[in-house]
Amino acid sequence: MLDRIPAKQDIIEAHERIKRQVHHTPVLTSSSINKIADCKIYFKCENFQKVGAFKFRGASNAVLSLNKNDLQKGVATHSSGNHAAALSLAAKMKNIPAYIVMPRTAPEIKKRAVENYGAQITFCEPTLKSREETLAKIVDETGAAFIHPYDNYSIIAGQATCGKEVLEELHNLDFIVAPVGGGGLLSGTCLSAKYFSPQTKVIGAEPQGADDAFRSLRDGVIHPSVNPKTICDGLLTQLSERTFNIIRNHADEIITVDEGSIISAMKMIWERMKIIIEPSSAVTLAAILKNKEKFSGKKVGLILSGGNVDLENLPWKE
């Protein structure tokens, strides 16, 4: 596992390491959305990634970076979201155990997804304290490696491969925009821009109802994410030391957007591009549409982070 801020070579090696098991996702464009946004947007489709989210890149890199001895003991994390599924699949592909701690209140659909990837689930109370204690116990008993969803340099290097693919495929991007929750994707994108396309500015996009990253950058300290209110279920977490330090040094700006514009951006992508993205991905297009002057006439890479939505419960349903 990586114990320093990923260098250029670390990201290149991460990409080599995960290439065989991770999809090189396509970049799509939409002439009608370009017309509405008055710029050229290149949509990097991590909704088509395995497990339906970019998280599989980081999880793969973390698992494949373990040494032989640690590998056998397996990996563990607490999460009910895309990271849990991603880590479970990455472990399964390496034929090692994955221990996932989940609040017993997690939606059935998420429990089943993780189960289907063959992970061993331990349920806990829906509090951070119970999660951490339960996880500590499992790590203690099994010797499994705790893979934090984003406060981990191997995870960050893995997520960075997404931006690397975009920046290698498209030259001279003016901007690259990624959503920010815990900051794993955004910090990785910052590093890839720095190493592979230094003239490209990196923008984070965040829901107003969970704007702790925006406030953290403004104030120079990590603000906790207290009682976040947003449909973006992937963006409820707060920055960590590792992601905060990279983002504060390399991101250009964090743009916050309201829930209504997130929902309409999501619907716009579904309707016009005929692809399914989750709310956490739509925050990026909403950020562009809110700042038309900034992006007018520019070439903009945009990371669609995932496509896992509950089709029975869409946000535009009356």
Added chain:
Amino acid sequence: MLDRIPAKQDIIEAHERIKRQVHHTPVLTSSSINKIADCKIYFKCENFQKVGAFKFRGASNAVLSLNKNDLQKGVATHSSGNHAAALSLAAKMKNIPAYIVMPRTAPEIKKRAVENYGAQITFCEPTLKSREETLAKIVDETGAAFIHPYDNYSIIAGQATCGKEVLEELHNLDFIVAPVGGGGLLSGTCLSAKYFSPQTKVIGAEPQGADDAFRSLRDGVIHPSVNPKTICDGLLTQLSERTFNIIRNHADEIITVDEGSIISAMKMIWERMKIIIEPSSAVTLAAILKNKEKFSGKKVGLILSGGNVDLENLPWKE
């Protein structure tokens, strides 16, 4: 305009004619659906086509096949669906008028789509008689060419380019499956298989609640589509002389499927492939899943005909 069953050269020429304005759509695969279906399915994504449906191929070929004199007078049709939008856009790209007759009861969203493409809409009563009379009057007054949505060899040759792309990209397909409503897409697919991959069997897929094509082939006469009951709004029409003759000579079989399996096939594609398809496209996967022995271990091309759905009103909503 073509006045005979399209020959191989006619389809090659149609493809050349429309290439610059029609998307060469991607072919996607899904390892999880392959596992469920126990065969290798190649999804041809016409949901990503302009106007969101394969119909733009036929409409483009029809418009671009008009002679200079006829072109100026424009094109006309009666339709409230994808053909109306496709013909309107094809006319707009050639800078000629499009006259669309629509029942005044058509959904607002479809009216707006056609208007946005710059067509002139004339509303009529929601009966076939009123549609045909209103259209005849417009054709009489304007001299516009009536472009039938499928009983037209230039349309059929245009739709055939979709199957041609699949069969040129993928060699040795055992089957190619397409939905059947009026039969424009299926008859075109039959011709492309005959000319470009004669060993590939062509299967039509049809809702049980609108199984007029199935019965027509069984009985050797065109049965009308009387009071069809299906969520597949693109498959309500009946075969015409032109499409029936091609399909009866060249299609291998028509498989009918119930509404429940159409809805679950549609949801399976949305959830696992993260792409949006309309119900009329899902009938094909439903047909494969219903006949597992037939398709087991085979290579199957499948045409996802379109992606225009009302996101406010999805079929799995309680």
